[in-house]
Amino acid sequence: MVSDRALAVLRAIVQDYVASREPVGSKTIVDRHSFGVSAATIRNDMALLEEEELIAAPHTSSGRIPTDKGYRVFVDQLTDGRPLSPAQRQAIEVFLGESSDLDELLSRTVRLLAQLTQQLAVVQYPTFGSARVRHVELVPLGEARVLTVLIADNGHVEQRIVELPTVIDESVLGDARARINTAIGGLALADAVERLATGDDLGPANDAVVRTIVQALGEQAGAQRHERLVVAGAANLVRTEQDFSGNILGVIEAIEEQVVLLRLFGEMTNDVSGVAVRIGRENAAFGLGDASVVSTGFLNTATGFSRLGVLGPTRMDYSGNIVAVRAVARYLSRLLGDN
Structure with missing residues (x-):
């Protein structure tokens, strides 16, 4: 005792x-x-x-x-942590609040978290597996370019500039837009991907322009279905190399295999303080036996629950990192909840 x-x-x-x-x-x-x-x-x-x-x-x-x-x-x-200073709290709010879309918001989130903690920062992209297609828009940008816009019912917008193999025929583009919306409007993203993959009837037969557009939309719908991570602060990890007993390359390889971190995030459960901490050998099954992970969840009212956190050596400032992770997640939840 x-x-x-x-x-x-x-x-x-x-x-x-x-x-x-x-x-x-x-x-x-x-x-x-x-x-x-x-x-x-x-x-x-x-x-x-x-x-x-x-x-x-x-x-x-x-x-x-x-x-x-x-x-x-x-x-x-731990019963409490070192609170963030008013300047740090304001910096979080201003820096994240300047984001123009979800991609920029998550990119800013990991960069900010890496700077606050001096660790590798990771955020799980909100998953859209349950989302449905609300509308598809095709916007001509020139003679052989089009902006494909996929709008989901959760408000997320996926857009892409597509280079076409030939000059756009406005009548063909309008017909394709109508056919595509009729075919996949209201479908779950997974079903939309399948429908677009077999979409021979979505435009004039053998029309290379329509085939290119349909392929791009299929990739956009598929991208929204899959879990992925945004990472920043790899230099912080390298600077602490001497804190890892083994070769840090093994840790980097595990991080590059995003499925590893996604599995680890999937197993983490918040404690009563709202944060989950996995330390050293608790992560051995994921190839991260020399590393610790501090994470928590953030809420998007449209897409549900995702996680963000930091990864570094077991010799880390747990108290400070817990406070920073929790604070950034709180602001992220508020911003996404407002969207």
Whole structure:
């Protein structure tokens, strides 16, 4: 059984090690923290923490560093975090509020979160699997270019500039627009993709212009159905390479395989504070045994629930990262809920 003072010693070790990257000894704890006891007493507490495998000595006659289990106890004991400053809160609101569309909003979100936390930031793109096609618009942009606009019933707009193989015939374009809306209007996106893939009757037979447009719309509908991630801050990960016991390339490869992070996000469940934290070996099954992930959800009233978070070494500022992740998610939910 670990005493309250020993838990406080663990907290001091975590905080000092995260700040300095140096193993922490009993004299350092006495000098930096107001425990009101001798270094010998602190050493006894540290011995108990080591017996419980909450701290460990990286080499002989050194100070101690937290283990994955020690970080877990530390995170579970957190009752509050360092609040964001008024300037930081205003920066979040202004920076995210300047976004013109969903793509820019999510791009700004990960860039901001990476800057606030100095970690790799990840946001899960809202999924549109349950959405239906409301309308398709084809806007000519020139003699051989057209803007294809796919509007879903959740308000999301997917648009693409399509280069056509030949000059646009206005009558053909108008006929294709009418046929396409009749064919896929009201369909679920998955059904729309299938219908467009077999859409020989969506325009004049063998018309290369119509085939190109239909193919582009099929890709647009398919893009909305699939889960994907937006990532920023890879340089932050590289700067902390020495905090990873193995080769950081393995971590980078796991991140590049977006399905890995999507699976991990799918298994994360928020605690009572509204945040989920996975530490070190808890992520081993995903090839991220040296990494920790702090995440939470954000709500879009049109598309449901997605996640955002940060990934970095186990030696991270959990308290600060939890506060930042939660704050950014709150603003993101508000902005998306207003759309």
